[in-house]
Amino acid sequence: xxxxxxxxxxxxxxxxxxxxxxxxxxxxxxxxxxxxxxxxxxxxxxxxxxxxxxxxxxxxxxxxxxxxxxxxxxxxxxxxxxxxxxxxxxxxxxxxxxxxxxxxxxxxxxxxxxxxxxxxxxxxxxxxxxxxxxxxxxxxxxxxxxxxxxxxxxxxxxxxxxxxxxxxxxxxxxxxxxxxxxxxxxxxxxxxxxxxxxxxxxxxxxxxxxxxxxxxxxxxxxxxxxxxxxxxxxxxxxxxxxxxxxxxxxxxxxxxxxxxxxxxxxxxxxxxxxxxxxxxxxxxxxxxxxxxxxxxxxxxxxxxxxxxxxxxxxxxxxxxx
Numbered sequence: 001x002x003x004x005x006x007x008x009x010x011x012x013x014x015x016x017x018x019x020x021x022x023x024x025x026x027x028x029x030x031x032x033x034x035x036x037x038x039x040x041x042x043x044x045x046x047x048x049x050x051x052x053x054x055x056x057x058x059x060x061x062x063x064x065x066x067x068x069x070x071x072x073x074x075x076x077x078x079x080x081x082x083x084x085x086x087x088x089x090x091x092x093x094x095x096x097x098x099x100x101x102x103x104x105x106x107x108x109x110x111x112x113x114x115x116x117x118x119x120x121x122x123x124x125x126x127x128x129x130x131x132x133x134x135x136x137x138x139x140x141x142x143x144x145x146x147x148x149x150x151x152x153x154x155x156x157x158x159x160x161x162x163x164x165x166x167x168x169x170x171x172x173x174x175x176x177x178x179x180x181x182x183x184x185x186x187x188x189x190x191x192x193x194x195x196x197x198x199x200x201x202x203x204x205x206x207x208x209x210x211x212x213x214x215x216x217x218x219x220x221x222x223x224x225x226x227x228x229x230x231x232x233x234x235x236x237x238x239x240x241x242x243x244x245x246x247x248x249x250x251x252x253x254x255x256x257x258x259x260x261x262x263x264x265x266x267x268x269x270x271x272x273x274x275x276x277x278x279x280x281x282x283x284x285x286x287x288x289x290x291x292x293x294x295x296x297x298x299x300x301x302x303x304x305x306x307x308x309x310x311x312x313x314x315x316x317x318x319x320x321x
Contacts, residue, residue, distance in 0.1 A: 079119065163285075176310055
């Protein structure tokens with residue numbers, strides 16, 4: 001079985017690695033680049049950067065998924081169609097940004113929720129949890145299963161996107177989280193979830209080859225939301241299955257930095273009366289940057305923090321509580 005995981009990694013990595021350079025050249029030709037702005041504290045790069053890596057990431061994911069993942073046909077369709085929907089609306093959003101315009105938040109919200117609902121309808125659902133004292137499964141009401149499933153997928157999709165503010169950050173966090181969910185899925189004997197997680201690790205590392213500081217390419221909202229969507233599905237299809245009350249924290253800790261940082265950001269924006277989707281420099285990486293840390297130091301620090309969260313999630317897994 002190990003050979004299949006290795007092959008999936010190689011295929012996914014190779015596709016993304018090979019596709020990014022030509023897509024990068026295409027981005028310059030069609031002016032699909034993120035331009036520096038002196039009036040924005042969030043734009044810390046100093047030259048135009050292509051935004052086409054998300055397309056390569058999507059193709060790498062889809063090809064590897066179809067070759068190596070064995071899900072039910074309905075679930076395969078839901079995951080791939082949902083991922084495509086997230087990619088398309090993210091690409092439209094990125095296109096607006098290249099022309100210094102703001103894409104309305106509502107269409108993006110509706111498409112991402114619709115993609116999450118597709119996954120729910122396919123049967124990838126947060127059904128409930130196991131009572132640690134009696135060993136009995138606690139099944140949640142249908143309406144609550146729907147709300148929690150869609151909220152989880154939409155939430156993780158959003159927090160990974162919010163974390164994509166510095167070279168190498170979101171890609172690195174996705175690779176670390178994917179690797180953690182891979183270990184969790186393997187320990188639970190969930191081969192399909194483990195395979196998807198391995199593909200996430202592969203495409204994230206391939207992307208990092210071009211996104212490490214100084215970045216040659218960005219994945220934009222399209223790629224960041226795609227990573228979030230896939231990681232959310234992996235957690236639902238793996239770590240949340242047959243989970244006890246305490247082990248529900250395993251996938252949350254695996255995604256610790258983007259989740260906890262962006263919960264802080266959302267509450268802060270709500271307290272200040274700002275729209276949740278209004279971009280600003282309140283994320284942890286911008287706050288750390290303002291202290292005088294260099295960008296590479298900030299990214300390395302947040303990677304390390306996420307590794308610590310991941311270690312905590314694996315300890316919870318080993319405790320079997």
